[in-house]
Amino acid sequence: MPELSNRERMAIPRHEMPAQAPHERIRNFDEVALGYTWELAREEAERCLQCAKPRCVDGCPVGVLIPQFIRALRMGDMAGAVKTMQEKNNLPAICGRVCPQETQCEANCVLAKKGQAVAIGRLERFVGDFELREHTSRAQPGPPTGRKVAVIGSGPAGLTCAVDLAKLGHKVVIFESLHLPGGVLIYGIPEFRLPKSIIRAELESAVTNLGIEIRTDHVIGNTYTIDELLNEYDAVFMGTGAGLPSFMRIPGVNLNGVMSANEFLTRVNLMKGYRFPEYDTPVKVGRRVAVIGAGNVAMDAARSALRLQHMRSAQDGEPPGEVHIVYRRSRHEVPAREEEFHHAEEEGVIFDFLTNPIAILGNEKGEVCGLRCIRMELGEPDASGRRSPVPIAGSEFEMAMDTVIFALGTSPNPIVFNNAVGLERTRHGTVVADPETGRTLKPGVWAGGDVVTGAATVISAMGAGKRAAADIHRFLSDEKLFNVG
Amino acid sequence: MYTILEKQRLSDAIVLMVVQAPHVARNARAGQFVIVIADEQGERIPLTIADHDRQAGTITLVIQEIGKSTKQMGQMAAGDAFHSVAGPLGHPTEIAAYGTVACVAGGVGIAPMYPIARALKEAGNHVISIIGARNQSLLFWEDRMRSVSDELIVCTDDGSYGRKGVVTVPLKELLETRADEIKKVWAIGPTIMMKFVSLTTKPFGVETIVSLNTIMIDGTGMCGGCRVPMIDGARFVCVDGPEFDGHLVDWDGLLSRMQFYRNEEQLAVQRWERLRETPTHECHLDKVVPLRR
Ligand SMILES: Cc1cc2nc3c(=O)[nH]c(=O)nc-3n(C[C@H](O)[C@H](O)[C@H](O)COP(=O)(O)OP(=O)(O)OC[C@H]3O[C@@H](n4cnc5c(N)ncnc54)[C@H](O)[C@@H]3O)c2cc1C
Ligand SMILES: Cc1cc2nc3c(=O)[nH]c(=O)nc-3n(C[C@H](O)[C@H](O)[C@H](O)COP(=O)(O)OP(=O)(O)OC[C@H]3O[C@@H](n4cnc5c(N)ncnc54)[C@H](O)[C@@H]3O)c2cc1C
Ligand code: SF4
Ligand code: SF4
Numbered sequence A: 001m002p003e004l005s006n007r008e009r010m011a012i013p014r015h016e017m018p019a020q021a022p023h024e025r026i027r028n029f030d031e032v033a034l035g036y037t038w039e040l041a042r043e044e045a046e047r048c049l050q051c052a053k054p055r056c057v058d059g060c061p062v063g064v065l066i067p068q069f070i071r072a073l074r075m076g077d078m079a080g081a082v083k084t085m086q087e088k089n090n091l092p093a094i095c096g097r098v099c100p101q102e103t104q105c106e107a108n109c110v111l112a113k114k115g116q117a118v119a120i121g122r123l124e125r126f127v128g129d130f131e132l133r134e135h136t137s138r139a140q141p142g143p144p145t146g147r148k149v150a151v152i153g154s155g156p157a158g159l160t161c162a163v164d165l166a167k168l169g170h171k172v173v174i175f176e177s178l179h180l181p182g183g184v185l186i187y188g189i190p191e192f193r194l195p196k197s198i199i200r201a202e203l204e205s206a207v208t209n210l211g212i213e214i215r216t217d218h219v220i221g222n223t224y225t226i227d228e229l230l231n232e233y234d235a236v237f238m239g240t241g242a243g244l245p246s247f248m249r250i251p252g253v254n255l256n257g258v259m260s261a262n263e264f265l266t267r268v269n270l271m272k273g274y275r276f277p278e279y280d281t282p283v284k285v286g287r288r289v290a291v292i293g294a295g296n297v298a299m300d301a302a303r304s305a306l307r308l309q310h311m312r313s314a315q316d317g318e319p320p321g322e323v324h325i326v327y328r329r330s331r332h333e334v335p336a337r338e339e340e341f342h343h344a345e346e347e348g349v350i351f352d353f354l355t356n357p358i359a360i361l362g363n364e365k366g367e368v369c370g371l372r373c374i375r376m377e378l379g380e381p382d383a384s385g386r387r388s389p390v391p392i393a394g395s396e397f398e399m400a401m402d403t404v405i406f407a408l409g410t411s412p413n414p415i416v417f418n419n420a421v422g423l424e425r426t427r428h429g430t431v432v433a434d435p436e437t438g439r440t441l442k443p444g445v446w447a448g449g450d451v452v453t454g455a456a457t458v459i460s461a462m463g464a465g466k467r468a469a470a471d472i473h474r475f476l477s478d479e480k481l482f483n484v485g
Numbered sequence B: 001m002y003t004i005l006e007k008q009r010l011s012d013a014i015v016l017m018v019v020q021a022p023h024v025a026r027n028a029r030a031g032q033f034v035i036v037i038a039d040e041q042g043e044r045i046p047l048t049i050a051d052h053d054r055q056a057g058t059i060t061l062v063i064q065e066i067g068k069s070t071k072q073m074g075q076m077a078a079g080d081a082f083h084s085v086a087g088p089l090g091h092p093t094e095i096a097a098y099g100t101v102a103c104v105a106g107g108v109g110i111a112p113m114y115p116i117a118r119a120l121k122e123a124g125n126h127v128i129s130i131i132g133a134r135n136q137s138l139l140f141w142e143d144r145m146r147s148v149s150d151e152l153i154v155c156t157d158d159g160s161y162g163r164k165g166v167v168t169v170p171l172k173e174l175l176e177t178r179a180d181e182i183k184k185v186w187a188i189g190p191t192i193m194m195k196f197v198s199l200t201t202k203p204f205g206v207e208t209i210v211s212l213n214t215i216m217i218d219g220t221g222m223c224g225g226c227r228v229p230m231i232d233g234a235r236f237v238c239v240d241g242p243e244f245d246g247h248l249v250d251w252d253g254l255l256s257r258m259q260f261y262r263n264e265e266q267l268a269v270q271r272w273e274r275l276r277e278t279p280t281h282e283c284h285l286d287k288v289v290p291l292r293r
């Protein structure tokens, strides 16, 4: 292709990604977004202006070399695009699918003003998927340094930290409490958004080639304490996430049919409950489902529930039912990724904005039968500039419901802190760590990801894992520091 | 590999297994549990660590076959391996010298009670154990319990062995005659039994510890599925328990929560039994009835 002028590039409209049609995809758990074809990817790549000072890169928590990888892609040098990507990001097939691009890299793109940002995430996914098929570049462990690092948790933070350290020649062992590695990627985010086969393949190429050992079924705090790990390893990284769910303090939360999104999604994803009874873990979803909250977790729970309803309907011939998202703020404040909100809407999830539950109603058998709510309105902006919702007096009303799923945010899993003397925690349960280096107040222990920030994003957890790996490497390579520590 | 090294049948529907799990054995203490997955399609189910051997790197599990997963485990043999064994989980039992204590165990609960009674005895307590089962064929470990108890009362619901009646009857007598002496009571068994033990001790004001067996998924505090309603709010059995003050548990709320998946569980058992009866059945129908493709 001849070189285009910037005017010509800006005239090309942003390319949508092919996707399964809504009425089809609500009957299966297969991936919704199908990815660019080669032609679409090349054309989308042509839209990038190759800015001398690429602001998009500033929006990426790990600093992916965006113009460089896009340039390689559009010149047809896929191996080069992969290499460029891997310099900063070892999990592009995952990030390309789940990053909230519209608030990160793409928000900063010079073309974003017209709503026409380069589709960086989709191109990233294209590069990641190419590498999973073609294996052009296998990561290599560095020459052995003789130092050993224990990584707790195999979510994006732990994995990224482990990969970077192994590339530098340190011996890394990951301890994971569940029976499968991946953290939220494997237990939380559903198959239709991030297929397990992608996670498995991306882990395989990132982890196995580097000789990283993953010990599943190890619950740190119980199986070993952090201090026991410090006796055996030169450094410890905590990437244990924020998996502890919260429930609203309203009447009825212990009724049958009320659960956390984590429980619902774990049953569906990690345990493959949507294939019960072929898989042993049952999952139950009623005909009228209310999901409380409007983040990514809520969208995932609502869309999973919708699919289970439609799959049941295909079997029993009864109408599938309804899934509601009940959110106390308005459309404008929805924290989920734009794409997920859009997909949920297309699939028929019903949104009840400015609505807050005040009680869950039960029948004589102890089962959920309804939700009592109150209407809200947005008040004056508070100190942070956000308009907070306030109840409208006298606006209480009831909705019939048989399943209520709370997707209200989570806090760090407490077990890892058992007997961990010297680890300071905030009143939110997160561990205190330097945001630049990941150092905690306990010598030899670093932390990063959701366990430090509270529930955040995949890529911010990866960024924290990377920064901690760099600091751990500094520590392990500096004889003076090392011998003191 | 979590290989089953030894398997023993304790009663009609209860098996004992010694399983290789050095990572669990090294730190295990009385009162803790593991999460076990039988095979790749399996569910995560909680089982108490009935005993452990740090040197050999093994743990002992005692499993009552009540549903799909436990029946399937009951069919596994020495040499087979579980897909996953994670732990130890939950808080260990608080062992101290209390004086005279009562250990009340029903059915499969005798297995997890044994290491607790043993630890209490070793700590210098006078241990009175009351063990019971529906009938004699379901009773096991009388000898073991006797060896760690100063006094032992055995009962069966139908009177086929020991005293006739449920465990709360001798417990009540004990409290009526020696209330000042009994400092603390432990109860492990079916939820309904633990409920009635708690109701029995309450008027006497004797602290009663129960070990709850709610439905669990992860067992690490991540899902809230194991939450138990208590008088002062809900707790997660896997991280806050499994032992709780029986006088604070909302028993009826708990019993109702434990029934939530009953239909699905029955479906799973029926399907599994069907598959098991016809394990190598191949469909030859297409040879008899020519299929149009
Ligand atoms: C349903 C859902 C959807 C989401 N969607 C998106 C999205 O679209 N885009 C996005 O960017 N972000 C999304 N997020 C947020 C994102 O997944 C998290 O911010 C990210 O995974 C955090 O990574 P982490 O490595 O810090 O922790 P996690 O991914 O939580 O991993 C922590 C790991 O540590 C293990 N662990 C915990 N305690 C112990 C212990 N004591 N011993 C051993 N192991 C332990 C856990 O089992 C887990 O595997 C979503 C989150 C959820 C729940
Ligand atoms: C901390 C903890 C420790 C445990 N330790 C042990 C242990 O050491 N040994 C052991 O055998 N089990 C133990 N359990 C219980 C065990 O986890 C369950 O029995 C098991 O998950 C059942 O799985 P399943 O698929 O076989 O049966 P499911 O199909 O899940 O359940 C079958 C049905 O049986 C009902 N049911 C549950 N308990 C009983 C009971 N006692 N009697 C009659 N019906 C019942 C259930 O409500 C359900 O409807 C423990 C549970 C917890 C939470
Ligand atoms: S990793 Fe995420 S934020 Fe960074 S460039 Fe890729 S899609 Fe954008
Ligand atoms: S800001 Fe946009 S146009 Fe500029 S280099 Fe980045 S992606 Fe390309």
Ligand code: FES
Binding pocket: B215, B216, B217, B218, B219, B220, B221, B222, B223, B224, B225, B226, B227, B236, B237, B238, B239
């Ligand atoms: S089993 Fe999931 S929180 Fe206890």
